[in-house]
Amino acid sequence: xxxxxxxxxxxxxxxxxxxxxxxxxxxPMLPPIPLPDTNPExxxxxxxIDNEWVDGESGTTMDDINPATEEMITTLPVASKVDVDVAxxxxxxxFDIRSSWxxxxxxxxxxxxxxxxxxxxxxxxxxxxLETLDSGKPYTHSFFMDTTGISxxxxxxxxxxxxxxxxxxxxxxxxxxxxxxxxxGVCGLILPWNxxxxxxxxKMGPALCCGNTVVVKPDQNTTLTALFIASLVKQAGFPDGxxxxxxxxxxxxxxxxxxxxxxxxxxxxxxxxxxxxEENSSKTNLKRLTLELSGNCPLIIFPxxxxxxxxxxxxxxxxxxxxxxxxxxxxxxxxESIYDEFVRKSVARTSRKIVTDPFxxxxxxxxxxxxxxxxxxxxxxxxxxxxxxxxxxxxxxCTGSGGKGYFVQPAVFSNVTDDMAIAQEEIFGPVQCLLxxxxxxxxxxxxxxxxxxxxxGILTSDVAxxxxxxxxxxxxxxxxxxxxxxxxxxxxGGLKMSGKGKEMGEESLKEFSDVKTITLKLPQLLNLSSTxxxxxxxxxVDVKEQQLA
Numbered sequence: 001x002x003x004x005x006x007x008x009x010x011x012x013x014x015x016x017x018x019x020x021x022x023x024x025x026x027x028p029m030l031p032p033i034p035l036p037d038t039n040p041e042x043x044x045x046x047x048x049i050d051n052e053w054v055d056g057e058s059g060t061t062m063d064d065i066n067p068a069t070e071e072m073i074t075t076l077p078v079a080s081k082v083d084v085d086v087a088x089x090x091x092x093x094x095f096d097i098r099s100s101w102x103x104x105x106x107x108x109x110x111x112x113x114x115x116x117x118x119x120x121x122x123x124x125x126x127x128x129x130l131e132t133l134d135s136g137k138p139y140t141h142s143f144f145m146d147t148t149g150i151s152x153x154x155x156x157x158x159x160x161x162x163x164x165x166x167x168x169x170x171x172x173x174x175x176x177x178x179x180x181x182x183x184x185g186v187c188g189l190i191l192p193w194n195x196x197x198x199x200x201x202x203k204m205g206p207a208l209c210c211g212n213t214v215v216v217k218p219d220q221n222t223t224l225t226a227l228f229i230a231s232l233v234k235q236a237g238f239p240d241g242x243x244x245x246x247x248x249x250x251x252x253x254x255x256x257x258x259x260x261x262x263x264x265x266x267x268x269x270x271x272x273x274x275x276x277x278e279e280n281s282s283k284t285n286l287k288r289l290t291l292e293l294s295g296n297c298p299l300i301i302f303p304x305x306x307x308x309x310x311x312x313x314x315x316x317x318x319x320x321x322x323x324x325x326x327x328x329x330x331x332x333x334x335x336e337s338i339y340d341e342f343v344r345k346s347v348a349r350t351s352r353k354i355v356t357d358p359f360x361x362x363x364x365x366x367x368x369x370x371x372x373x374x375x376x377x378x379x380x381x382x383x384x385x386x387x388x389x390x391x392x393x394x395x396x397x398c399t400g401s402g403g404k405g406y407f408v409q410p411a412v413f414s415n416v417t418d419d420m421a422i423a424q425e426e427i428f429g430p431v432q433c434l435l436x437x438x439x440x441x442x443x444x445x446x447x448x449x450x451x452x453x454x455x456x457g458i459l460t461s462d463v464a465x466x467x468x469x470x471x472x473x474x475x476x477x478x479x480x481x482x483x484x485x486x487x488x489x490x491x492x493g494g495l496k497m498s499g500k501g502k503e504m505g506e507e508s509l510k511e512f513s514d515v516k517t518i519t520l521k522l523p524q525l526l527n528l529s530s531t532x533x534x535x536x537x538x539x540x541v542d543v544k545e546q547q548l549a
Contacts, residue, residue: 036139038359040129042074047083048230048245050090051238057082062220062249067136067367068358070404076223079246084215084255087244091186091213092261094241101213101239106162109211113158115236120151123232127225129359131197134224136367136406137321138358146197149488150229153201153504156488157209164210164509169517177519183211184288184512185263188256190277191226192268193219193369194324194428200226202492203266203290204243206508212264213242217256220249221369258284264512266290268326271497290501290511292326292493294426295454298447299329299483300437300469302460303337310459311345314432317457317483319353319410322368323377323430326498327455327477327484331416331423332434333443339436343414346434347392350412357400365430367406374406377429381411384422384431389413395431418446426452440469448474453495457483476502 045064046053056077064073079087094101120127128142137146166179189203196218207214218226226245233243246252250273257265257280265287267277274293281287299317301310317329334342358366368374374397381395395411410430416423422433437443447456455477458466470478476494479485486492491505501511 031144033140033143033361034125035361036125036132036143036359037129038133040126040133042224044227044231045074045076045224046227047077047079047087047247048227048234048243049083049087050093050244051234051240054083056080056247057086062247064134064223065221065370066133067369067406068400069402070406073133073224076220076247078248079217079252079255081255084246084252084259087215087246088186088256088259088261090241090244091215092241094213094239095183095185099239099241101242102211104239106164106211109209110158110161112236112238113154113161113205113209116232116238117151117154117158119232119235120147120154120229123228124148124151127197127228130224130228131222132358132366134222135193135196136358136369138363138366140361140363141321142197146195149198149486150201152488153198153205157205160209160506160509164513166515171519174522174524175519176522177517180516180518181210181513182516184514185212186261187212187214187264187266187512188259188262189214189216190253190256190265190267190269191216191218191222193221194321194326195268196222197225197229199268200229202503202508203268206503207264207266207512208238208242210509210512212512214244215256215262216243216245217253218245218247220247223247254280257281257287260285262287264288264290266501266503266511268292270294274499288511290493290503291499292501292503293454293497293499294452295326295328295494295498296330296424296426296450296452297327297455297457297475298331298333298450298473299457300333300443300447300459301335301338301342302458302462302465303335304461305459305481306461307338307342307345311342311349313457313459313483315346315349315353318432319350319365319430320484322365322408323410324369324373324428325484326426326428328428329457329483330427330431330433331447331450332432333437333447334434336436336438339434343392343412343434346432347412350410350432351393353410355398355407355409365410367400368408368429370406373429374408377408377427377431380422380425380427380429380431384413384416384420384433387420387422388415388417389420389422389433390415418449424450440465444469444472448472451497454498455479455494 058080060078061075124147127147131142132139169177171177187207271294274291355365392412394409396409398407412432414434416433453475456473456475457479466480491502491507493502
């Protein structure tokens with residue numbers, strides 16, 4: 001088998017031949033989908049501040065690159081500290097207690113959310129094409145998952161706007177005590193490049209639902225869909241300054257994190273950047289933080305499961321979005337009694353995977369996001385081979401039809417042990433690691449032997465086993481007989497080094513709101529006698545003294 005370095009100029013395997021082989025086994029069952037526009041017009045490539053499109057103050061720009069062709073899509077402004085200050089001040093004005101946003105009825109905020117969802121649905125094909133062009137993920141994924149997901153998120157949070165409330169507290173003494181649930185203020189939302197649309201919805205949804213204002217900083221690799229959503233936010237009728245987008249790289253994000261008027265940061269990305277955000281926040285105004293960070297998720301496959309279904313589920317669990325998922329099933333633990341068969345079938349399935357132009361409807365895997373991610377993945381493949389794991393297929397760079405693109409053939413390793421780098425570290429690429437286990441207590445211990453705790457999966461037909469193992473797995477989410485089964489109604493967030501806070505579900509509202517306690521001293525209670533007309537006055541102290549007498 002050729003090494004990754006020797007294969008850098010290989011073309012991806014013959015797509016037509018792979019399609020024919022797949023059709024012999026089972027006919028494709030794709031739901032209806034509109035044909036994509038493979039060259040969508042770039043309508044917006046400026047920053048969005050105070051409901052206006054603006055250029056950067058410094059005039060500095062960055063190139064936005066198509067990962068499938070390595071060609072420039074457009075140029076975008078790089079926001080300076082001045083630009084971030086202007087965006088934050090617009091959000092501060094929109095959050096003023098006299099603003100139309102703060103005085104708007106909560107139910108009317110919900111109406112705006114539903115208008116926005118309608119607009120997203122109307123532009124669904126364009127948004128999906130833009131997402132595929134910018135990120136390289138298959139168009140079918142962008143259409144069925146990403147655009148559908150952000151629409152569902154907007155409708156979900158639109159239903160919550162007038163259902164956020166405090167409570168009356170029965171305190172001791174002559175007091176009335178109650179709580180108010182109030183917005184935090186200006187929130188900075190920093191997006192990842194792997195799931196830009198979904199992540200935007202997961203952050204802007206609860207933030208605006210609670211009545212906050214936001215400044216969004218998309219990743220420099222995938223900015224275009226956030227800008228188009230900004231245009232729909234304006235069209236839906238959100239007031240000036242409520243939703244702002246600044247574009248740029250790491251420096252732009254740092255300006256936002258360090259800004260004293262930003263009260264909350266929601267970030268999705270690496271542990272390294274998450275640590276830096278926490279450090280910078282502590283040095284300014286101790287911002288509220290939601291951090292969705294790295295993962296190295298275990299998928300445990302017991303011998304009583306349907307092996308063919310398990311192979312496909314594990315395959316999709318690791319290779320979805322080119323393996324560029326924080327929830328990727330990076331460590332697949334397979335029971336020793338079915339291990340050899342599982343390896344054989346996993347290799348066969350992966351060898352048939354179609355890696356090609358992401359706009360093709362039959363594409364299963366598109367390019368990775370950039371050259372850096374390709375090199376990182378190939379480095380891990382080489383490390384796995386050197387440490388003694390068996391590479392069955394893939395792990396090689398290939399190119400698209402034009403001889404370019406950041407494509408990597410999906411790899412499958414067997415004989416992986418827990419001490420190998422490919423099992424301990426987050427690869428964030430199309431590399432499946434198959435590990436063998438014998439006992440339940442053993443695999444639980446091994447699955448938990450990680451600094452990460454984002455998600456996990458369990459495949460078994462034994463409900464008792466599933467529930468017991470799920471209880472002891474140290475992760476924020478556990479999927480049983482499914483994987484990557486996200487729902488807008490269910491909270492998502494990691495444990496340990498995988499982050500803090502929750503996104504989606506009712507729990508996400510707590511991340512973007514403050515609870516205020518108001519306690520009022522009551523006058524002494526009056527007892528009005530309807531028979532005598534006399535007014536008798538009582539106090540809590542008198543009542544207690546009478547009870548003790």
